[in-house]
Amino acid sequence: MSNDLLPPNASDFERVLSYLGSRPDDLTVPVRDIWNPSKCPADLLPWLAWAFSVDAWSSSWTEDQKRETIRRSIRVHQHKGTYAALRDALAALGFPVIVQEWYQQTPKGKPYTFKLIIAVDQIGVPTSKSLDFMSVVIDAKNLRSHLDIIQLQATTKLEAFVGASTRLGSEMTVVAGDEQFVAIIPDFMPGAAAFDQLINVDLVAAMGIKP
Secondary structure (H helix, E strand, O other), X not given: OOOOOOOOOOOHXXXXXXXXXXXXXXXXXXXXXXXXXXXXXXXXXXXXXXHOOOOOOOOOOOHHHHHHHHHOHHHHHHOOOOHHHHHHHHHOOOOOEEEEEHHHOOOOOOOOEEEEEEEEOOOOOOHHHHHHHHHHHHHHOOOOOEEEEEEEEEOOOOOOXXXXXXXXXXXXXXXXXXXXXXXXXXOOOOOOOHHHHHOOOOHHHHOOOOO
């Protein structure tokens, strides 16, 4: 006896669909996770991007870039045609960007153009990466504005370490002829050569002073 309600003249395709639909518990991934950009299996991300109406997509993007692009898709569509959407779309690819319209530039640029200022590290942006985000720019910007210049701002990050040390000491002036050192400093001979003798003498050890 069949477990479905299909009529006897149902096609093989309909029966396969019925069979698959009757066993949702056998799926290795819960259906709710497939619709979650953070939990969706990596090999299903292109289909999830299609479902979220992602405009620009590249198989060369990293998995994190793909997930973040899908995650920001709704917000990008809500503001599509504005520079906020352009910033969000590029930020999903890991490019912090500043958008300057022609009248915000010094000197002013060509009317109805804009400039992109992209913050990158000291390595810069490879050519392939530039081609990847150009399609994102075209799909997110408004129709009347045209990209004129892409300016890269390179920054270098490093860790700085600071160290410090302290020293404690004393200074003693010895006048030749002082007889007081005869009793406390071994082999000390008073006279004109007294200062030369004290140069190599450890006064602290000689006097029995504990640090």
